[in-house]
Amino acid sequence: MSVLIRADDVGVEFYQSRRRKLSVREMLLQRRTTHRSDKFWAVRHATFDIHEGEAVGLVGANGSGKSTLLKMIAGVLLPDEGTVEVNAGVAPLIELTGGFKGELTARDNIYLTAGLHGLSASQVDERFDDIVGFAGPQVRKALDMPFRHFSSGMQVRLGFSVITTLDEPIILVDEVLAVGDRKFREQCQARMESLLAEGRTLFLVSHNESDLKRFCTRGLYMRQGDLVLDGSITETLDAYKADADG
Known part of the structure; x- marks a missing residue:
């Protein structure tokens, strides 16, 4: 191997x-303060x-x-x-929503994030239903809502779904x-087992x-x-x- x-x-x-806190007097007089690195x-x-x-x-x-x-x-x-x-x-499952933009809709974020990881628009089209289906009905209903209005749970669902649909050989x-x-954790675990069965690292x-x-x-x-x-x-x-x- x-x-x-x-x-x-x-x-x-x-x-x-x-750095110790400065008094107002020290800040005004710009006195030297103790400092250690x-x-x-x-x-x-x-x-x-x-x-x-x-x-x-x-x-x-x-x-x-x-x-x-x-x-x-x-x-x-x-x-x-x-x-x-x-x-x-590498498909990084570290900060799942780190690359998502709050002002963009969930739909636009799917294309943006997958595109940054190398998928073409046509490839995202092919996987779109799978991504949204895994993320769940709440996400599907809110696809055209700005991402910042999603609950934290919905954001994580969409982030995990997008990243795990990538073709990268290494999963972090x-x-x-x-x-x-619990239901979502079970979905995630099943998805991980499926990826490992494909020979991912x-x-x-x-x-x-x-x-x-x-x-x-x-x-x-x-x-x-x-x-x-x-x-x-x-x-x-x-x-x-x-x-x-x-």
Whole structure:
């Protein structure tokens, strides 16, 4: 199997500034104030390969670097050291409604978002009924309403539906399967299983053990920015739970 994602000694450094509040007098007189800038590595020395058709779960506590690593693979964040190579197209289920424009109708947003991911208007035409059908009857009734008037649940439904209709070989998922009501979660899980059956490659960030075991065979465990384990999803979850209990 070919390597679709390769991370080689990857690191990202962030800056955390701390500045005490200024008094009105200090602001008026422009006096010097105390100021410190602290640096920390959100991710460092992460090295791994993900092959075509693999389903990999990324686990770790909040703040361990999981979402940062996912954003580097998605191409929205550049590493400060090391390299990330992605050798196929990516369907990012990270911020589902991030590319949608509030002033545009839902219908226009479907064509816009799918077009930004490489689909032609005729290809969107062919998939339009499937996209809207998955998003549900509430979305169908409001297709010509500005997107900003949608409820948060309707926005997520439409976002998930559009992104999962793309043909990209790699699917990046960050806690998306935890949103929505029970029926919608079941729809999302069924759609994910269908995509995996087609041979897609999955990189899943989640705290949900049942989802991780359901979809993934391999696990990566992040702890305070370090990749500490790369193994089966079972042994990865066991190590994570042992650390949490300890």
